[in-house]
Amino acid sequence: MTALVLREDRDGCAILTLNRPDKLNSLNVELFAELEKHVDAIAGQTDSVGLVVVRGAGKCFSAGHDLNDIAAGEKPPRPHFQASVIEKLANLPQPVITAVHGHCYTGALELALAGDLLFCSENAKFADTHARWALSPVWGMSQRLPRRVGLPKAREMMFTCRTYTGRQAETMGLANICVADADFEAELAALVKTILANSWYSHRANKALLVETDGLPLAAGLSYEIARSRGVGPDMAGRIAAFQNKTAKIS
Template structure:
């Protein structure tokens, strides 16, 4: 497992937990954090023992976006020792924030506290979202004379109703967890401090399912999102039919008949 001074990595069963770890500045983005995130997504994609990922933050907060104070001071993010990584891969920060990368494993966001600006943008790259009841969301960029270039002007209106997306984008106002759930930005609101626990609970359900089936289902949902219904249904068959021929599919049927947990082998 990797990790950096601003991003911790741990395994909880078959779940990889990535924790933004810069609580003194509400987990504002830094080069060490972005490098650690990208390495975490790569690890999740490449290691078949990992079946799900939980993305969360330390210190009772998720992410407050770009470090505006550091940018105002000298235009440079903390962790310049990682500059060579960004030079070698100029797209690294966008992949780390899930703008230019979609992990093949399900990603569950466990949000506490602030999840604003770049935090809300990164959230849109996750698949399932849980928040503590005091969590705060919002795209504050226009209030700072900035543009939410992490993908929100494209993704948000595809994930929630356009009227809500435009209000969030154009007003830059904060949203409570309750309102974020009501408009469909998140799926669950739990007591403060319980978001990670709920995320791991959902991850366990995913981990107990057939991994080939899980990954194919996730891929199909995203691949067909912008297709016509006819094209989407055709694409679904291409993704779905091969799953029925796998050993895992046969094992799932046997386990059901024998009333026991399935032992999936990714085969």
């Protein structure tokens, strides 16, 4: 049986690929079950995995929640199953990049918003179409979308069900980075390399601080940072020594 989520590890990056290309990677219960297994494994592999990329196989990231699955009466293994898997992805200790090309609609956008960084191509197409189908979000759209783009733009997206291009997504802050279609793979690889070159310890510590203080007033957040910062990483001395050695050779 073909895996619905593929995992490939490259130099410390775990790449998870949604693998229903014949169905435009539409999201069904079985796919979420496989995704959860991968996410659970990666959470415990901080020594070997410093970064996670989630992307789609074939023509697009994902066309969204499988409407046929909804119509047939899907049977998740527990209540709020898909939402909990997306939350696990968002709360991985490692940074997560969601890499979007082509369609990224509704449920797929909720999944993409779990990434710390959203990277996309110009041909990406983003939309929240819950209202088109008389649905309301339960996978995080009403919370993560306004935090990403602001409340007025989130209202616009949710009420109009309009489709937005990759460049529009970048302009509104939905996407961190948008690149030309032809440069998608090379630019994604370069971003991955840049992040992995920095301290994995710091990435985990910084992500934890950002997550744990989200929504706090400034004074409370500053106090939290002082009290709960994880401090110096085990690779600090080596990194400073390598820098000093490099600058000594240059001079």
